[in-house]
Amino acid sequence: MSEALNRTKLYDWHVAHGGRMVPFAGWEMPVQYPTGPIEEHHLTRRSAGLFDIDHMGQIAVTGPDAVAYLNRLVTWEVSLIGPNEAHYALMCYENGGVVDDVFIYNLPERWFVVVNADNLAKDFQWMQDHAAGYDVTVTDLSPETYMMALQGPQAIPLLQTLTEANLAELPRFNAVETTVSRIPTLIGRTGYTGEDGVELFFPAERAVELWEALLAVGPAAGIDVGPIGLAARDSLRFEPGFALYGHEINAEITPLEARLGWACKFESDFIGRAALLAQKEAGLTKKLISFELTDKGVPRQGYPLTTPAGQEIGTVVTGLYAPTVDKYCGNAFVESDYAVVGTALNLLIRGKPKAAVVSQRPFYTPAYRK
Incomplete structure (x- = not known):
């Protein structure tokens, strides 16, 4: 008997609005809405698309040794990530294969790591297993944290109508903790579409409220916005060349083979470094x-x-x-x-x-x- 699929707090909204639900990474997620994935794709490229991505995981790392621990764990030199900045990185096995690709935020009093949905349990265990010898605490924040993305050339103007944070002064790959529609929210100027936009992290119990606020404010501001399913999310990430775990990267594929060597700081002694250096020397x-x-x-x-x-x-x-x-x-x-x-x-x-x-x-x- 197959295991029951997880559902986000927006499941009922998706069904009520014609979302076609499919299994994905242990979750029941909307693959498309009635307008279809091609129109959803174009909507995001020309204006703004709203994505329910709460299947993604969020892990906090705190403690005096957090930087040393993360420098060992991921391929990027996290000490180069300034306050309220974010950067892409990978976690590797000793043989150079990829455990997962992650986004790491340097936030006040904590490091905030965003991981892929299907890998959350594996990643959390991996991070706990490698915490020995470091004065750190690793905490899974996924149950209480909701994650959405608002992407497209009109995403920032749309979001600006709901927040007092000055988004024009928020650089790419930076974050700010503020409120959106009076909801405490971490806004990261990041995304997975090749467009400008943001990823939003906020209390899970406010999911429907914020989702509907973002969709409602679009017409009021003269901005075309709509919900986007997994099919369009895939084509949007493919065109600018972004990797998807289980496709371009996995335990059998190294960052070098996947053209992700730019995300590896070999000056840092991360897990898998020796294998990647050997592969680099031998040639792919x-x-x-x-x-x-x-x-x-x-x-x-x-x-x-x-x-x-x-x-x-x-x-x-x-x-x-x-x-x-x-x-x-x-x-x-x-x-x-x-x-x-x-x-x-x-x-x-x-x-x-x-x-x-x-x-x-x-x-x-x-x-x-x-």
């Missing part, structure tokens, strides 16, 4: 690429990639339709010799070859990087 045998189909077809995770002559050289890890560029495309790991932009490939769809080509990454450049 496989690399992450992006590709696009030049034949008709829909790529899916697990489909093989071959040379035009039929030699199998890799496997698709993400495959989808990318609405912004109007292409069927994906990510794959291939033998390093074939990880060159312009290389011709075949994607095997139910055994039938479909022509594809290695593409320049990313398909969409975030506005804040232009």
Whole structure:
């Protein structure tokens, strides 16, 4: 008998508003709403999209040894993260494989770590297991903390109508503790879409109240905003080249193979450092690429990639339709010799070859990087 799926506090709202609920990482989440994932994708790119992401986990680290502990635990040098700043990092196994990718916030009196939904129990245990010898306390804040994201070029103007914090002065990858619609909220100018926007953390019992306030204030401010499901969240994160655990990264894939070496500070003695340095010295045998189909077809995770002559050289890890560029495309790991932009490939769809080509990454450049 399968285990019961978790539900966020917005489950009833999603169902009442036509959300199609599907299992995801142990949760029952909306994959799309009646407008459909393509329109949800475009809405976020042109205006603002609201995401229920309470399936994500939040862990606090406190104590005198918090910096030393986190420097050992993650690939980034956390002492470089200034007050109220946030940074992306990975936790690795000794062999260099990825435990999870995380976002770390340096907040007053605590470090705040955001982890992936399906990995929360594993991550929390990993963090506890490696706390020995450090004067730290590791606390799972997920049950009492709710997480939403408001993303898109109009996200900041929309949110500004509900908070006294001056969001124009909040830099990218910074955070402020304030109120939103009179609800105590941590606002992080972070996100997973390639657009400007925020991620919000606040008391879980206020979830419906804040969700409805954000949706209601849009029309009043002349801003188009709507709820966004998992399908659009996936295409939005794919286009700017963001990794998803279980696809571009997992226990068998290293940050170097996944093109995440930029998130590794080798001056820091983090778990997995020796293995990654050895891999770097030896050279990579496989690399992450992006590709696009030049034949008709829909790529899916697990489909093989071959040379035009039929030699199998890799496997698709993400495959989808990318609405912004109007292409069927994906990510794959291939033998390093074939990880060159312009290389011709075949994607095997139910055994039938479909022509594809290695593409320049990313398909969409975030506005804040232009």
